[in-house]
Amino acid sequence: MVGTMHDMREMLTSPTGEGNSTSPNAAAEAFTTGVGSSKAAAVVDEEDIEDEEPDLDALEQMFSKVNSAVAIEKEVAADTIGELFAATKQSFMPYVEQTVQVLIDLLEHYYEGLRTASVGALFAFIKTIYDMSDPTDWVPGSQVVGISHCRGSCAYAR
Numbered sequence: 001m002v003g004t005m006h007d008m009r010e011m012l013t014s015p016t017g018e019g020n021s022t023s024p025n026a027a028a029e030a031f032t033t034g035v036g037s038s039k040a041a042a043v044v045d046e047e048d049i050e051d052e053e054p055d056l057d058a059l060e061q062m063f064s065k066v067n068s069a070v071a072i073e074k075e076v077a078a079d080t081i082g083e084l085f086a087a088t089k090q091s092f093m094p095y096v097e098q099t100v101q102v103l104i105d106l107l108e109h110y111y112e113g114l115r116t117a118s119v120g121a122l123f124a125f126i127k128t129i130y131d132m133s134d135p136t137d138w139v140p141g142s143q144v145v146g147i148s149h150c151r152g153s154c155a156y157a158r
Contacts, residue, residue, distance in 0.1 A: 060110075071111035078106060078117035082124030089132055100125060 081099055085092045103125075106118040 067111055067113070071109070071114050074106065074109070075111070075114045075117045078103060078114060078121045082121030086124055086128045089128060096125065096129075 081103070085096070085099070100122065103118045103122050107115055109115055
């Protein structure tokens with residue numbers, strides 16, 4: 001451990017900050033493992049560090065367990081936007097297309113609460129648009145009315 005502390009002191013007090021040409025990664029490894037200067041003197045080629053690709057699967061797994069305050073705020077906003085549209089109906093129509101696109105994009109977010117809130121808001125949008133269409137009550141056994149594009153060629157329009 002004495003050799004390691006000596007190497008660290010030399011690296012920190014050197015005018016160039018390099019000491020015995022020990023890289024910061026090697027010095028940190030030597031400091032945490034308690035291995036002497038023979039291991040700390042290993043030089044790491046900077047090109048090797050730059051060429052390493054981040055492990056995207058590991059990052060995705062790590063972020064899938066993260067819950068940030070921003071994600072929670074987005075969850076609350078998604079819940080609220082569905083209620084806002086249900087309350088304002090026609091006044092909110094100019095913003096429906098853009099809002100639905102944002103909600104669809106949020107379906108792929110890593111935070112489950114936000115994905116759930118987005119689905120709920122999308123269902124609220126569907127329900128509100130259905131309510132705005134002035135639907136008729138369902139009557140069992142009645143004929144389908146209002147399908148003009150089939151003109152008798154569709155099986156359900158006969």
